[in-house]
Amino acid sequence: MPPTQHRGVAAPSRTVRAARAALVATLALLALLPLMARAQSAELVPNRFPTPPAGTLTWGVAGTSNLEALLAAQDFPVAAAFTFDAPTGTFLRFIPGAPAVVNTLRSLTPDTVVRLRRRDERPASVLDHAQVVSFYGAPGIPAMGALGTYDTPRAAGDAIQGFVADYRAAGDGRPVLGAFHIVAAIAQRSPGNDGTYLGRLSSDRITPYIEEARRRGFLVFLDVQVGWSEPVDELRRLAPYLEDPIVHVALDPEFATRPDNEPPGAAIGTLDADQINEAQAWLAQFVRDHDLPAKILIVHQFREDMLAQPEDIAHLPEIDLVIDMDGFGPSSAKLSKYDRFALSSYAEYSGLKLFFDHDTPLLTPADVQALKPPPNVVIYQ
Secondary structure (H helix, E strand, C coil), X not given: CCCCCCCCCCCCCHHHHHHHHHHHHHHHHHHHHHXXXXXXXXHHCCCCCCCCCCCCEEEEXXXXXXXXXXXXXXXXXXXXXXXEEXXXXXXXXXXXXXXXXXXXXXXXXXXXXXXXEECCCCCCCHHHHCEEEEEEEECCEHHHCHHHHCCCHHHHHHHHHHHHHHHHHHCCCCCEEEEEEEEEEEECCCCCCCCCCEEECCHHHHHHHHHHHHHHCCEEEEEECCCCCCHHHHHHHCHHHHCCCCEEEEECHHHCCHHHCCCCCCCCCCEEHHHHHHHHHHHHHHHHHCCCCCEEEEEEECCHHHEECHHHCCCCCCEEEEEEECCXXXXXXXXXXXXXXXXXXXXXXXXXXXXXCCCECCCCHHHHHCCCCCCCEEEEC
């Protein structure tokens, strides 16, 4: 008998060895199941975010790869979800109930940081059911924009009405409203008596446009170029006009150059979230005090540094906040900034300014209406 073989002990058969291997594998799998279950659970259980005031943002880590489950898990109605896409420098968005082509946020990982906007508990805005097309400028000053190239409010209104018809024809069937966009506080190179670097239009230059707008069913926007003043102070000056439900306002950070200690035009200015929120708070109280419908506030932007801490800009029920992409130039760059600014997480509604003399090429109404989504407000300068 060979020395390696022991009497009475048989070598395991191939079947026994296979059975033992299968048992070991099964035991190892059973040991892993709790870990796999925990990992799967972590992927499927969404996090609940802090509940923000109506119309404002909250954020957190998704905790799930299921976007619909994340929205359903919140203790508040969600108007929109956003994530920041670092490679493109843009926000991806998901709006519940919107067409698929509008929603650019299509996937999540459990560790994705997501911003959620709580739906406003307020009546529908005019911008929820209609688009606005306006001409921008100052009466009698052709160099400031299209509005000033017409001799009378009636002539300007006729021209705008033609564009309104074109936008209706190219659109999806929603109403299109015309508007006069009047620069009521004009930035200038000299400080003036009050040191604000602003020239202000008199009522006899503004009121005829309000009367013509009322006759046509238009809106009116009174634009403030800020200078060295404060936005809320300039809105207070416009209070008599704002008592009219068709009159709304706009702020232009480009000319807010006091932080740079430069006159307007010598530098690109900036407004911070506190200044915009202060203006909004005053305007919201004005709406409540006078029992008015919501006011539209347009804020122009074509560079990131024109708005400081934009994520802290509040969304108030009485205010419809529009971020207007205000830059001119090649359409590719223009539309990239439209996505970046007008469709950002801090923009409640979107705006796009078109320049008759400086855009290359000038987008047609059909081009604008084909954007996903098209702007709520279109401004021609």
